[in-house]
Amino acid sequence: MSDTTAEIGRTRDVTPADFAHVRDWVFDLDNTLYPRRTDLFAQIDKRMTSYVSELLQVSAEEAKVVQKELYREYGTTLRGLMERHRIDPDGFLSFVHDIDYSFLAPDPALGAEIERLPGRKFIFTNGDRGHAERTARALGILEHFEDVFDIVAAGLVPKPAAETYDKFMGLHRIDTERAAMFEDLARNLEVPKARGMRTVLVVPENFETTIGDVWEHEGRDGEHIDFVTDDLTRFLRRLRGEARDAA
Known part of the structure; x- marks a missing residue:
């Protein structure tokens, strides 16, 4: 285009x-x-789902729904988890950004x-x-x-x-x-x-x-x-x- x-x-x-x-x-x-097609953020997205799943003790599918709801309502999943569950932001940020950057050229x-x-x-x-x-x-x-x-x-x-x-x-x-x-x-x-x-x-x-x-x-x-x-x-x-x- x-x-x-x-x-x-x-x-x-x-x-x-x-x-x-x-x-x-x-x-x-x-x-x-x-570019979005690089899918780097997809790694972060998956780790956020894993974090929510472990925190709430729900399935990955349920965690994904909660994660997206928080993202839309609060701007970030982190902010939503802080507001609703009082999580440690440093721990969250460290966990979700532990990804493989080799996909980026x-x-x-x-x-x-x-x-x-x-x-x-x-x-x-x-x-x-x-x-x-x-x-x-x-x-x-x-x-x-x-x-x-x-x-x-x-x-x-x-x-x-x-x-x-x-x-x-x-x-x-x-x-x-x-x-x-x-x-x-x-x-x-x-x-x-x-x-x-x-x-x-x-x-x-x-x-x-x-x-x-x-x-x-x-x-x-x-x-x-x-x-x-x-x-x-x-x-x-x-x-x-x-x-x-x-x-």
């Missing part, structure tokens, strides 16, 4: 002028800086495009710093980022809570009128757009809605989405005025 405005049926290719004002570039981590093309962006670059994730750093290091892009703002820095309050964005923006003195955010979940772009940021939704290849839970795709045709892409590297390349066929 081409990079388009979010209003399905009306297309407009992104141009360098659309992001010429941006000096702070904010990227979600999982399923944003690497270095992505020098993405790294080159991130490096060329003018200004500062940040990772803003509902995961923890260790997971973000291991992931970005495996991709070969960690060195391009000013900082990682993780769930611990957020006081364990996940996106899409407005207070979490405000904490991040305050900590790094983000001028939201000169900032852009890239995310794979439409709901996580509502606050950034309201604060004045340019927003980009990163969707699965071929715009498939069959990947992930249906509700995860809700709102991606909303007015809070400025652009949609299924290829982050190509999108960033075109911000430099590169031709479509150069990707």
Whole structure:
């Protein structure tokens, strides 16, 4: 698919002028800086199910239902478990991020495009710093980022809570009128757009809605989405005025 405005049926290719004002570039981590098809997050998902199953002493199938309910209601499974079961967040984060990162291959093309962006670059994730750093290091892009703002820095309050964005923006003195955010979940772009940021939704290849839970795709045709892409590297390349066929 081409990079388009979010209003399905009306297309407009992104141009360098659309992001010429941006000096702070904010990227979600999982399923944003690497494609969803990589299935890295699937490992975390399975370990969360295992954690819930052991905690509640229920089957994996029952645990999965609870896990997804908590995720949707509270923003993360962790937050839901903290609210309902008073779990130790450090233990949870350590357990669910004990995964195999060898599935990730270095992505020098993405790294080159991130490096060329003018200004500062940040990772803003509902995961923890260790997971973000291991992931970005495996991709070969960690060195391009000013900082990682993780769930611990957020006081364990996940996106899409407005207070979490405000904490991040305050900590790094983000001028939201000169900032852009890239995310794979439409709901996580509502606050950034309201604060004045340019927003980009990163969707699965071929715009498939069959990947992930249906509700995860809700709102991606909303007015809070400025652009949609299924290829982050190509999108960033075109911000430099590169031709479509150069990707």
